[in-house]
Amino acid sequence: MLTLGHNDIMLGCRANDWHAALDQAAAALGEAGLVAPGYRDGLYDREAQSSTFLGNAIAIPHGTPESREHVKRTGVRVLQFPEGIEWHDGNRVHVLVTIAAQSDEHLDILRQLTHVLDREGVADKLAAADSRTAVASLLSKAPVEARLDADTLCLKFPARDHLELALAGAARLRQAGCVDATFVAAVAEQTPRALGQGLWFTSSTVGVNTPALSLATPETSLEGHQEPVQGVFCLAAQGDAHLGLLERLAALLDSGSGEALFNADVATVLARLSGESASAQTVRARVLNAHGLHARPAKQLVQVARQQTMPIKVRLLEGGGEAVSAASLTKVIGLGARRGQLLVFSAEGEGADAALEAVVGAVGEGLGEKVLPFEEGRDHTQDTPREIPLEPLPEDTPHQAVAASPGLAIGPVFVMRTPRFEYAERAEDAVHEKRRLERAIEAGIEQLEALVRSAPGGEVSEILSMHEEMLDDPELHQAAREGIEEGMSAEAAWWAAIDTAARAQEMLADRLLAERAADLRDVGRRVLGVLCGVELPTPPDEPYILVMDDVGPSDVAQLDTQKVRGLLTARGGATAHSAILARALGIPAVVGAGERVLGLENGVELILDGERGRVVPAPSLERRQRAELSLKERERLEREAYAARFEEGRTRDGHRVEVAANLGNTAHTADAVERGAEGVGLLRTEFIFMAHAQAPDLDTQVAEYRQAIEALDGRPLVARTLDVGGDKPLPYWPVPQEDNPFLGLRGIRLALTQPEVLETQFRALLTAAVGKPLRIMLPMVKDIAEFRAAKSIFDRLLAEIPENERATDVQLGVMIEVPSCALLAPSLAAEVDFFSIGTNDLTQYTLAIDRGHPELSAQADGLHPAVLRLIQMTVDAAHAQGKWVGVCGELGSDAQAVPVLVGLGVDELSVAARQIPLVKARLREFDLAEARRQAELALAQSTSEAVRDALERC
Structure with a gap:
């Protein structure tokens, strides 16, 4: 559950608008020592991507993955705004749960707040709360529902009257652990009240541990003083937890279906009291x-x-x-x-x-996910290691996985296979089992305390301390003790408690694979290891690359960074705690490589590339020598690249290639210039539209664009017009639901449905760039007709606005994202001023692979020869008309792709600001003739794997 300390909550805040509220939230995180000042920009960037409004007057602002570098430690600050704020999506907000997240803890907060979203009156209660305790209670305490299940029903009981039935129901609640003996005594002193239709009712609040409802029915209908007795409800009342059940009972009686409960079986009773119709x-x-x-x-x-x-x-x-x-x-x-x-x-x-x-x-079928059959009895015990596939990874062949921590490592592998915990499921001596468990938990805490003391600090210590708190969780202990009391062994009860808690955390996980649940299981295995006397195998004394099924945070914390050159896991994601810690320790890591990596033999040499997410087992001498050379030169290159970041982008022989920045927010322009950007090659203007509850007016847009233009100080700005649609809709511009929004109404298609919005954006850009170079490009253009439709608006504005009030050094181009646009580049090049190739979308549309697909995304490689041929066609068509071509996708910062793109004739590379120094350095490593040879070599291949392999050998 979400736990809030007294100092985490700020009451009575006031703000004129959502910007001011967000600034206050950022300041609160800073004053608490949770974040550095730069985290504020991350909060704004997240809102630009999508609103963090949850519902019931609650928003959960949190930073982007890029802003995590500003997080000093994970924490939460809650700000109450009694008067409310109009959020940028038009919703009313009274509480900001502002998160400083070093990973994806906001998903946990979201999961824990889900129970609040449908509760009536919560918004008003949050606004009116006059104490920190009241706010914490509303946010942290999930509503309790009265228990009603097979264990609280007592059907066909041999009773003589309604009093015995009432006592039978009370006794059943006591057997279920919901009440104690005082509740039964209180019920015995009452006379049940008639509800009608043969049903009676009694209740008490005395001795209630858990609110619950029982129903006792007789073997045969009994005669009561007023009417027949066909069942007695016994309610253990506590607060208002029982109201939902009573409402459904009242509805059942109103429908005249109460008598249906007599002689009914358990399933029928539960169905009728759940609100299901008898005719359903x-x-x-x-x-x-x-x-x-x-x-x-x-x-x-x-x-x-x-x-x-x-x-x-x-x-x-x-x-x-x-x-x-x-x-x-x-x-x-x-x-x-x-x-x-x-x-x-x-x-x-x-x-x-x-x-x-x-x-x-x-x-x-799994509701869109891969699923395995459910095996009763096995799904709630600890998984045992599966047999390692016999088929090994091919030697001297790159194997693609997920990049988790940058760097290059070469060394022998040491495979740390998950230990097999063998234990009896049942035990007879509960007292002995509880003592064993207590000792094992104490030993686990001592181990973690020792690790915290020896840890290098920072994120490592923070996460290990969190593990220590997990291990000291009284709810886990109680759940395990209850399992032991039911006859389970200490091992089985402990793992059942861990597994249940982990599954609860996983329940609302998004595509990030529930990394916090992995932490819980890591903690659980620690205690299980003590109970079973299982110790992990000892790694070798010489440096090695560690290979595991999934590396737990405590495993990472124990790593000897002088010996462990890299990490390779079969499972896991780039946002798992293990990946975060690997980055914190500076250890190259590749994760999610599949079970076959567990079949590697200890001592086999491996090249691990944590930047590209690739591993090569048993590399050839030639490949190994190249990797060693890359490893030695890496640090030198990074230092030299940053020192020379302000030099022009040129190849070794002086061929000019402009290196610009991709930006998602105008506020980051100055930072990009400081990193050596020669301009902005892609400004994603949708952030302005997403940050407002309605379409931003002319003045608002002019102010935003001018911020970037002034920071560029004469360098060119390439602004992409509004690029939204079914996959990233605007609240004030509804788009019908589409089966495939990536192939639907988006980009220029959507903009042309409301040309007045596009016209305002054109006018704002032209007005903001007076006396400065401005380039405007249109997204998702498929052919010349769409370009002409937009250009007619653009040309009219150029004629209407006096030259002294608008940009005069201005160009209008298109993004090459749709294959048809590349194929028709000759017709487009005759009329556009430039092309900018969005390799991310061009790749996914060309290869028919969603770049976010969990299994196929690694195959969506922009160095596929089909994509390269489309780039070549685009460049050739543009240069034939004297027009320039840029690349603004991720391929532009790929070290292998840079010479290929230059060889194909690309004039500009627009990349993430952090990559600018390295891209400029990469340009200085080759000349134009060499780039052209690499481009020809790449085009001659048949797959992206073959392209990368050929480029590595050349």
Whole structure:
């Protein structure tokens, strides 16, 4: 749960607008020592990408991944604005939960706040709260729901009257651990009240541990004083947790269906009290997703439900929760369904069979994720290591994975295979097992304390300290003790507690693979190792590259950086704590390489490239020598590159190639110039539109663009017109839902549907750049017709605005992102002023690979010969008309690609500001003739792998 300290909450804040509120939030993080001043820009950049408004008057501002360098330590500051602020997306905000995140902790905060989003009145309560405790309680405490499940039902009990039934229900609640003996005594002193339809009711608040509702029904209908006795409800009341259940009970009685509970089985009783109609058809489906119904599969389920011709409800089979609409994303996520749990879908009316079949089929297929069959009994115990595939990685062949920590490493591998923990599931002596567990936890804490003392500080110490807090969590201890009391061994009970907690964290994870759950399991294995007496194998004394299934943070903290030259894992992502720590320790790392890397033999030599995310086992002598040379020259190159950052971009023989910066915000222009930018080759202007609740007016845009133009001090600015659409919509410019937004209404297509918006942007850019060089480019152009439509507006403005009030050194060009645009480059080149090639989109459209695809993204390589041929066609067409060509995609900073692009004739490379010194240095390493030879070599290959391999050999 989200825990807030007294000093984390600031009451009674005031701000005139969301900018001022965000500034206050940034200042609060700074005053708390959590961040450096630069983190403020990261907060603004995040809002420019998408609003952080959650709902119910809450926003969670947090920085971008690029701004994490300004985070000193992870923390949260909560600012209450009683009068409210209008957020830039038009919503009203009363509370900012502002996060300083060294990784992706904002996902955990989002998960923990999900319970707040659908609670009525929370916004008003947050605004009116007059104490820090009240705010913390509203944000941190998830609403408690009364328990109702098979264990609280007592059906067909041999009772003689309603008093015995009431006592039977109370006794069942005591057996379930919901109440103590005083509750049973309190119920015994009461006379149940008649509800009608043969149902009776009794309740008490005395001796309640957990709010719950029981129903006791007799074997045969009994005669009461007023009416027949067919069932007695016994309520253990606490606060308002039971209100939802009572509302559903009242609805059941209002419908005249109360008598249906008599002689009903457990499933029927739970179904009727969940709100399911007796006439509804129901089907069950087991959740197979590894992390349960988190955001992505839940969204898929909701989309399928919405496609049906009738409403569909869903509930968890376990418990007495309400059946909710399967078409509501927040309701579906709120179910908290974990892997292995059963969902009950219901629908009624003609066509219900087909509708239910559709949703059950979607669940069975994994809701857009790869899933494995559920094996009862195995999914809730610790996974044992699978057999290592016999097929080894091919020698002297690059193997692509995920870049996690930059650097190059060469050395023998040491494979640290996950230990196998073997233990009995059951044990008879609970007292002995509890003592064993306590000793193991104490030993684990002592180990972590020792690691914290010996750690190099910074992020390592912070994360290890967090592990220590996890290990000292009383809820984990209690869960394990309860398992032992149920007959489990210390090992089995401990791992069940860890696994349950980890799955709960994974439940709402996004595509970042729930890194915090990995921390919990890392902590759990530490204690399990003590209990089982399992020790990890001892690594060699000489330097090595460590290979593991997944490196836990405590594993990284124990690494001897003098010996460990690099890290390679079969699983994991670039945002995992292990990757963060590897970067903090300066250890090159490649992750997510697949299980085959675990089949490497100890001692096999490996080249690990943490920048490209590649490994090469058993490299040839020639490849190894090249890698060694690269390793020696790397540090020298970085130092020299930064020292020479203000030199013009030129090849060794003086051929001019301009090196500019890609920017997502005008505020970063001065920093780009300081890093040696010769201009801005791509200004993503959508940040201005995303930062406002309505389309920014002319004056607002002029002020933003002028900030960048002034910082450039005469250097050229290339501004891309508004590039939004189905994949990144604007709240005030709704776009119909599209099956594939990347191929839908976006870029120039969308802008031309509201030409007045495009005209205002043209006018603002022209006005802001008086006396300065300005280049404007249009995104997602597919052919000359779209360019001409936009140019007609542009030409009219040039004629309307006096020359002394607008830019005169101005050009209008297009981005080459769509293959058709490259194929038709000759017709375009005759009319445009320049081309800028967006290699990211051009690559994904050419290869039909979504660059964000979890499995295929590594294949979306801009050095594919098909992409290079499109670039060549573009350059040839432009140069034939005397026009220039730039590249503004990630390929422009790829060290292997730079000479190829220059050899193809590219005139400008626009890259991330941090890469500018290195790109200029790379240009100085070759001459134009050599670049042309490399371009010809690349074009002669048939795959991107062949291109990179050929370039490495040349």
